[in-house]
Amino acid sequence: MDDRSWMYRDSPQGLRRMDYCNGVQGFINFATSIPRNFTDGGIRCPCRKCKNLKFLHQDVVTMHLLTKGFMEDYMCWYAHGELFVPDESMEEQVVGSTSSASNMHEVENENSNPYRNMVMDAMRMSEANVRECPIVEEEPNADAARFFDLLRDSDEPLWDGCTNHSKLSAVAQVFTIKSDHGLSEAGYDKIIEWAISILPEGNRLKENFYAAKSMMKPLGLGYQKIDICPNLCMLYYLENAEMTECMTCGHSRYKPRTGRGKTLVAYKKLRYFPITPRLQRLFMSPRTAEHMTWHQSHHAVDGVMVHPSDGEAWKHFNSMHPPFSAESRNVHLGLCTDGFNPFGSEQSGAEYRCLSSSVD
DSSP: OOOOGGGTOOOGGGOOOHHHHHHHHHHHHHHHTSGGGOBTTBEEOOBTTTTTOOEEOHHHHHHHHHHHOBOTTOSSOGGGTOOOOSOTTOOOOSTTOSHHHHTOOOOOOOOSOHHHHHHHHHTTOOHHHHHHSOOOSSOOOHHHHHHHHHHHHHHSBSSTTOOSOBHHHHHHHHHHHHHHHTOOHHHHHHHHHHHHHHSOTTOOOOSSHHHHHHHHGGGSOOOEEEEEOTTSOOBOOGGGTTOSBOTTTOOBSBOOOOTTOOOOOBSEEEEEOOHHHHHHHHHHSHHHHHHHTHHHHSOOBTTBOSSGGGSHHHHHHHHHOHHHHHOTTOOOEEEEEEEEOTTOTTTOOOOEEEEEEEEO
């Protein structure tokens, strides 16, 4: 790695040194040269305040770095896709160079541990990042700590001598069983209590659902809770977020308070799963990213439709929107419902069917 002492070197009289300004510009050049770094037109801001938690326009990131400085322990730009080449004889460096960034390509992780790969994909990391990031004596920042904790869990055996399960793989598989069979949290805890009793002493299986959920949370994709009218008339969202009763039927938003409780509890909640981060997750893994862009590279056979991109509707859309179709990573969303009843079985026994449609 090139010398990055400029990132944390004290500046006289609060002024930024010229090498720091040049280094910031080199960082911006590098970060913006990798398309996967962008989310909603912005990149992660590694300043002392944002700490890689916010996606901002590159000009705003530049201003933050010039005024606030870099977050602690960020000599390795792991959250911006930096890869290091083990060959020390290489002379190309990142700082101040736009061409060196183009020579750093991510390679598919060949690690045979699928749970380690899962952590890598979820955290936008690669084996090269982990192998070559320098080991520092200071405590890692929160993002890095969560990542290395999960990485350690993916490699740590469930008990000393166990060869077929790691601490992470055991929790992930029990989570899958809970989801597939609709187990309650109490049922999950009972199974875990029994499993721990028959596993060797000193096993590392998480003791209950709460502990396991806390462990898996960094890998998940969050959702947003939105209060709704119990009669399904409206959402208490955006400009209606502060309303306390339904504008259509007049039903109260909250349940009556009992005792001395101060917390307002809504009658009904909707859980909204934002689609943008879920689409982004598909591009984080080399394995799924290849499938997301397959429609651009495959060769259609006349008279044979093996993918929606072979259909006339897709081709017509591409002809009407050339800039959109030119970028293979742009996503065509197909909406399809088949055989569900949106009105409930009490009101109507008929199933509702809808042909697929395309939303771009």
